[in-house]
Amino acid sequence: MSVTVREPTTGTPSRQPVKTYRPELQGLRALAVLMVVVYHVWLGRVSGGVDIFLLVSAFLLTGSFVRKVEGGKPLHLVKYWLHLFKRLLPGVVVVLLAILVATALLLPRTQWEEVFSQTWASLFYFQNWELAASSVDYYATDHSAASPLQHFWSLSIQGQVFILWPLLFAGSAVVSRFLKTRFRTVLTVVFSTLFAASLAFSAWETATNQTFAYFDTRTRLWEFALGSLLALTLPYLNFNRVLRVILGWVGFVGMLSCGIVLQVEAEFPGYIALWPLLSAACIMVAGQSGSRFGVDRVLTFKPLVRMGDNSYALYLWHWPLLVFWLVYSEQSAAGFMDGAVLIGVSILLAILTTRLVETPVRSWTWASTRRHRMGIVVAVSVALVAAPLSGWQYQVNAEEQAVASQSSEDNPGAAALEPGFEYLGTPDAALKPLISNMGGEWADYDGECKGIWEPTNPVLESCDYMGNPDTATRTIVALGDSHTQQWMSAMGPVARANNWLVILIHKPGCRYAAPTPESTPECNEFNEASKAYVMERTPDAVFTVATRTEHSSPEETLVEGYEEGVQGFLDAGISVVGIRDNPRFEFPMPECLETNGVDSPECNLPRSQVLAEESPLVALGASMPKVGTMDMSDKFCIDDICPGAIGNVYVYMDLDHLTQSYLETMLDDFGARFGQATGWASVAKIPVP
Template identity: 55%
Template sequence: MHMVDGLTASPRTTAAERSKNVAKPEFRPEIQGLRAFAVLMVVLYHVWLGRVSGGVDVFLLVSAFLLTASFTYKVEAGKPLKLIGYWLNRLRGLLPAAIVVLLAVVAATVSLLPRTRWEEVATQTISSLFYYQNWQLASDSVNYYAASQSAASPLQHFWSLSIQGQVFVLWPIVIAGAALLWRSLKRRRPDLGFRPVLAAVFGGVFVLSLAYSVYVTSTFQTWAYFDTGARLWEFALGSLLVVALPYAERLPVGVRVAMGWTGMAAMLSCGLLLTVQGSFPGFVALWPTLAAGLIIGAGQTGSRFGVDRLLSIKPLARLGGISYALYLWHWPILVIYLINSGNKTANWLDGSAVIGLSLVLAWATTKVVETPLHQWRWPTERRRRMSLVVAALIGVVLIPLGGWQNRVDAYEAAAAQQTPSDNPGAAALNAGYEPEIDPAAAVLPLSTALDDEWAKAGGACIEQFKPEDEGIEYCRQYGDPETAEKFIILLGDSHAQHWTTAMQPIAEKNNWAWILIHEPGCRYGTVGPDRNDSCNDFIEAAPDYILAHAPDAVFTVASITGKYPDGDLTPADQEIVAPGYVEGVLPFAEAGIQVVGLRDTPRFTYSVPECVDMRGTENCSLPKDYVLAPENPLDELAQQVDEGQLPRELSFFDLTDRFCLDDTCHAVIGNVITIRDEDHVTRTYAHTLAPVFEERFRAALRW
């Protein structure tokens, strides 16, 4: 018996004899053309339409088809699979172009992007290099705070390459397992072919993965989009094409011509007719993958009317040859352009420049880097040599990343030496304040440390204060409500949460205790059809929790500032009392619990730290009348309380004058950045607001 990478060949025929009877997969020029159309769809939709097209799904299917066809030939011909050699060779083929792009993005990040992007790009460079970028993005997609970044990462497109890399490891193992199963079954059924076994294995993967994909897409689409398990069925479909292809080739030429053009029409129309972002990768992704399957299944028809004739023309073949590099280049070029221009989308002229530059760099990368390394024979002669080449390629990225991290560490160490007087924040607004800020002192928080600027006060709620209702998922606690002088519950969303930074030192000084119950993106009010299920569940559960624990006061953010310009409406035109606010808090007031509502903070229309980093502290402010209504919308409620129309337990206060001075809302006050993104107060600035917060909080509650 002949052992090949753990597979035992049948003794009845030699590998040489079997290989004579098995046709080696031929070059399919129309598949290069299919790749060309797929990458064009991806690039054009990204650049000009700001959406996804289904082209990536075509790439996934094609990659699985080619991989499975190659391994199926080896199994049927009795050739050794050489899995380790295959994996090393795939890395040698994939890494060079990817590394060139990763290094270019790192260099562009340091020289062209604000420091706010540095940590994100550094983290995603590692996850892209080691093919787990999709899981990094999946994790960020379920993190409300990570998802609130104002622009995409220049490496975000590596998610699909990461999934492909994972499948390039998994699929050969699955095929090897199928081969072992086939050889076991052949002892009882000598006439059994390998492809029926392959069909059963990948048919099972297809069904299970598609079922999971449909489920997770319907329940958690942002996670599902990057989930390898929710995408495996697309690869399985490509593998099943290998089994089906011999049958498709027997169909009449006219039928295959119709198949090809039907597939082409369906593939090109997918992105236009479907909202891919909100529905993939569930059953809707069958559209582009089945379309590509029809094109591959149509094969080489030999007809002048066949779609393969179009797909085989030389310009498309050349474009298909650089499709991998083009995919790698177009996205970072687009994102870096958008960040530096301040535009949300590219116009026709700028978009053409992005595409043109991407094409030039893709061609150069393929010609100068990818092809020469692919043709280099020295590494292929021994596995050890191949391992050394792969390790060297990885080191080319890791070494400059280490130097970059040293630069960031030095930057942060210098800032750590600053005295508190260099960054007084809101204290600079106090009467009689005398400036002592060193002109050379860095603005805080550092743009490389923004992940630490989310409010992190308190700890998890414990014992009887831990919510029993699943509608309250997030609960933080500081102090013991049973022994504290005062007990406050902070209620709402992240805009209530960011005030815990100011509340903590106040509570510590006065022996108060507080509990925060919040739901991201859910301003407290009443249940409504425009709110998501999690928000409605939270609003339904919160009153029972609060009434059961009977705090001395409930703190809320009672208004909402406008998010973005909407037609002729400015953000100021959209500032309102939180929908259902009064109805939502009345049960507390009727139970004798004091309720204090704060006016919302100004909401900028861009990332404040990014603007400060790129344009300076004086160029990132906005007119107050652009972001806030001329009158505080809570003043009307306060008047109703004074007139006896609302319970006396309701009160309100405002900190707008600590963000907006002289009719201007400032990005930086007292050498401290006020807003962490577009609308959340930085932890550093909130801490400096504690004294004035306490003063106005006490005044509103008459404590």
């Protein structure tokens, strides 16, 4: 695919000579990546340096393509893309392979699936979308360490733009030829429109869903568009030396101060990101001032320029080294000395990767002369990661299938608590579920709410059902947070066996109750909307978690505002069931058991440390006798111990959420107690699967 357009020979549009190499830009890139590294390692904050990197990339990319088109050269897009990824992938491959090795050695199996999916996403440049999806997933925060691949989000956006921008150049060249208009004019219109649209969308999405917006390609396009507009207009800017010196230092100070003054990770990428980008733009406009007082004297300092040559590899290495060091040292942040060592090792690995991998591949004549040869290099690079990753995933999946095929005798779960129980399973049967599959231990729904059960209030974003809406004889609406959601693994099978319909309306971190000053405005609004939803549809029963436990503490209280929150349901003749909260821990239980053993005292804590001696449900039952209560704590705590595994089944999938595998071993007991709490006498018995 190639496009050739010859510009009219009406004189050069530039009032400054075109410079294809500007050492101050390499210094700027080095400064930007050093800001990223220093802020990550020592300050635990985001600097805005990544945004500057994106700006400079678009600036250089645009200048290169404009020179091609104005020189009448074909674009050869396919060749460009192959050459680009031939240059980018070798360093990525080295770092990804190192991350896989470190994952196997240092990370718990609970994080393997995340690393698998994010490695694929990083390799194929869609890691930002992978993170965008998990950033709005409350349960993604249950991991004990940040992802060692998290920093690939910006590289993924950059890779996507490196595919999109050449298409815009090619399309603009065709339009330019058709309209007999200058190529730069068409590009200016295209990128101005893209800049305005993306910036407006970025400001809106950042205000409404900042965690998703941070990784959204669409919210970052304006940053690239600004770099392209700068490349198009810079030849027409001719400031005097004094003004360029002033611009350079203003940009330098603004760039360095951004991450200190702004909480970048909480406010970007909306219009606030103009701060670091306009600062960098000032430096780029200042260019080579020719003054000994200009900021370019700093940016062209040879060690800094050489650092710019290694900036890509430095960005690749610094984050996984930091994450794995924190995991190994069991720290939440690096100190001054170990942080300095981390930065030093990152720089060393960056230099080695550039010299031994990136530069040889980039300058390899054989691979650069033919498109199919470049394609071979790209394919081999991908295969070097895909092959071991696929093999590892296959092995883990085979283990998961083997565990899933074990019988109920191998993994009796709660059945092991029955009087006279005798274990008849295989002596060496594995704990269920496999620890690497904990992410799949949430309930399976039959679909999203539809018909009369579909919420009309946009505040109720999450609504799922279990059962048959068309034939159900009773309807139960479950309200609350993830601790309500976890019980759907038991409620769902019970509902299906009894031909009931269960509707789950939930919001992570928002337990159902009447609005209180202690709750966030968003939670109060959600609970008000949940109450209105129930009152409009009048189901047969409402299911909630009525108490709140604390991590590794016997403190347990009735949910603030609970009584007021359910009174309206009772007045409307709707049954209310409040279940007791389960114990919570300060550590991920599966990882504790994997590290210390199933019978270790570090994981099997005394009941007195994690659960109150008397449930607040006792007082609730006395004050509101119409509320049915359920206390399942006898299924989590045996005598005076609350173990992490019972009957060869993990009880908890993380710090405080129950596994689907364990809940499915207590269905009959759960159904009987729910029937007693509602007064629904005939509840079908459900055998253990």
